[in-house]
Amino acid sequence: QRSTKFGVSTSQNEAANLYRRMAADPHIAPAGLAVHIGSQITSLDPFERAYSALLAFGAALRDEGLDVPGLDLGGGIGVDYDGGTPCDFAAYGALISQLFADSGFKLGFEPGRSIMANNGVLLTQVIYVKDGDNKRFVIVDAAMNDLLRPTLYEAHHTIQAVGDYGADIGPADVVGPVCETGDYLGQDRMMPLLDAGDTLAVMSAGAYGAVMASSYNTRPPAGEVMVLDGTCHLLRRQRTISELLAEESIPALD
Numbered sequence: 001q002r003s004t005k006f007g008v009s010t011s012q013n014e015a016a017n018l019y020r021r022m023a024a025d026p027h028i029a030p031a032g033l034a035v036h037i038g039s040q041i042t043s044l045d046p047f048e049r050a051y052s053a054l055l056a057f058g059a060a061l062r063d064e065g066l067d068v069p070g071l072d073l074g075g076g077i078g079v080d081y082d083g084g085t086p087c088d089f090a091a092y093g094a095l096i097s098q099l100f101a102d103s104g105f106k107l108g109f110e111p112g113r114s115i116m117a118n119n120g121v122l123l124t125q126v127i128y129v130k131d132g133d134n135k136r137f138v139i140v141d142a143a144m145n146d147l148l149r150p151t152l153y154e155a156h157h158t159i160q161a162v163g164d165y166g167a168d169i170g171p172a173d174v175v176g177p178v179c180e181t182g183d184y185l186g187q188d189r190m191m192p193l194l195d196a197g198d199t200l201a202v203m204s205a206g207a208y209g210a211v212m213a214s215s216y217n218t219r220p221p222a223g224e225v226m227v228l229d230g231t232c233h234l235l236r237r238q239r240t241i242s243e244l245l246a247e248e249s250i251p252a253l254d
């Protein structure tokens with residue numbers, strides 16, 4: 001679309017001309033066409049329309065005699081951030097078969113979020129519970145530097161107390177210790193009576209979690225553990241503050 005920074009428009013033959021130019025260049029061997037129509041798409045209809053258009057476009061280029069080895073269908077499969085219901089890959093797969101079965105194109109997919117999001121949780125401990133004038137704040141030891149999505153685009157992640165803390169006593173904002181008002185993991189969440197040391201699980205943190213983490217506020221991002229068949233494997237340990245500082249060098253200035 002011309003209205004976003006992404007992609008090349010198919011209007012006015014822009015994409016076709018670009019492909020022709022690349023195919024004519026002796027130094028470039030085009031691998032095919034790629035489409036990514038957006039994120040968190042929960043109906044198959046937009047995929048069907050986009051993929052049909054891509055297929056027709058690829059077929060038209062082939063009819064001209066151009067080599068179009070593959071079609072990359074991008075990502076965008078919507079994830080349930082509320083209840084964690086798995087994505088309906090069977091329905092998505094059926095659509096792909098229906099559209100591309102005999103097309104002869106090699107297909108590529110980018111389904112990372114839809115596979116990973118609900119397979120990861122961010123575990124965090126309560127540091128302190130602060131009763132504000134009109135709000136309860138549960139301050140935890142994870143923050144926007146570990147999981148940026150709520151701060152960045154008001155993304156919703158379910159937050160659960162790990163263990164039996166009794167019934168919820170009222171809403172609270174679950175916030176980190178970073179010096180930003182926007183440093184929160186959840187707002188107005190019903191929470192039980194919590195105290196320092198209690199554990200919370202921020203759900204659906206398996207995608208756009210660790211990869212978007214930073215060391216803002218000199219906070220080493222959380223380590224990563226994979227649980228496989230009941231066994232924990234440390235994938236990446238949390239760096240210490242000394243290690244963070246050791247990565248920096250100060251120029252010798254006169």
Ligand SMILES: Cc1ncc(COP(=O)(O)O)c(C=O)c1O
Nearest residue numbers: 036039040074075076077110113
């Ligand atoms: C080209 C491309 N592919 C795949 C993705 C992943 O999308 P999602 O995580 O929403 O499935 C993106 C995200 O912006 C993208 O730009």
